Amino acid sequence: MRTDYISWDVYFMGIALLSGKRSKDPGTQVGACIVNGEKRIVGIGYNGLPYGCDDGDFPWERSGEFLDTKYPYVVHAELNAILNSTEKLAGCSVYVSLFPCNECAKAIIQAGIKEVVYMSDKYNGEKENVASKHMFDCAGVVYRQMEQVEVEITCP
Numbered sequence: 001m002r003t004d005y006i007s008w009d010v011y012f013m014g015i016a017l018l019s020g021k022r023s024k025d026p027g028t029q030v031g032a033c034i035v036n037g038e039k040r041i042v043g044i045g046y047n048g049l050p051y052g053c054d055d056g057d058f059p060w061e062r063s064g065e066f067l068d069t070k071y072p073y074v075v076h077a078e079l080n081a082i083l084n085s086t087e088k089l090a091g092c093s094v095y096v097s098l099f100p101c102n103e104c105a106k107a108i109i110q111a112g113i114k115e116v117v118y119m120s121d122k123y124n125g126e127k128e129n130v131a132s133k134h135m136f137d138c139a140g141v142v143y144r145q146m147e148q149v150e151v152e153i154t155c156p
């Protein structure tokens with residue numbers, strides 16, 4: 001039997017990271033993978049525009065006039081994973097490559113997700129991030145950070 005197989009954490013975060021590679025956002029690519037208590041994947045997503053909104057027709061800028069930036073339009077990875085989910089999410093965990101913003105935190109809590117496993121926390125200390133952590137703490141959603149995962153994907 002192999003002993004150097006990847007852990008569940010690395011497997012699910014690996015899928016989140018791979019999903020993020022579908023993102024058209026030139027700045028930050030985020031992926032999310034929701035897992036139930038039986039270790040089954042029940043939702044997956046990455047940051048992108050809503051259906052019908054053409055990637056080429058919308059701005060990807062970070063700054064400037066609000067409507068000329070990506071911010072009003074992009075659906076975050078976590079929300080997409082929730083919206084794409086195949087079953088009720090009560091008690092699930094979400095693996096996400098970047099710590100959730102306050103809007104996604106609200107959706108995570110209301111969906112009944114109980115654990116957030118994240119990698120980057122590059123917006124740590126910013127208001128949205130502080131609000132997320134405050135809400136998670138109040139709602140009893142636990143969050144833990146994973147170390148960098150290194151998985152080489154090769155053909156057998």
Ligand SMILES: Nc1nc(=O)n([C@H]2C[C@H](O)[C@@H](COP(=O)(O)O)O2)cc1CO
Nearest residue numbers: 027028030047074076077098099100101
């Ligand atoms: N947790 C998150 N999930 C996400 O899907 N996003 C998305 C929204 C934007 O498309 C991008 C962040 O862009 P930037 O401000 O780092 O250039 O990542 C952002 C966060 C941060 O809270």
Ligand SMILES: [Zn+2]
Nearest residue numbers: 076101103104
């Ligand atoms: Zn968000």
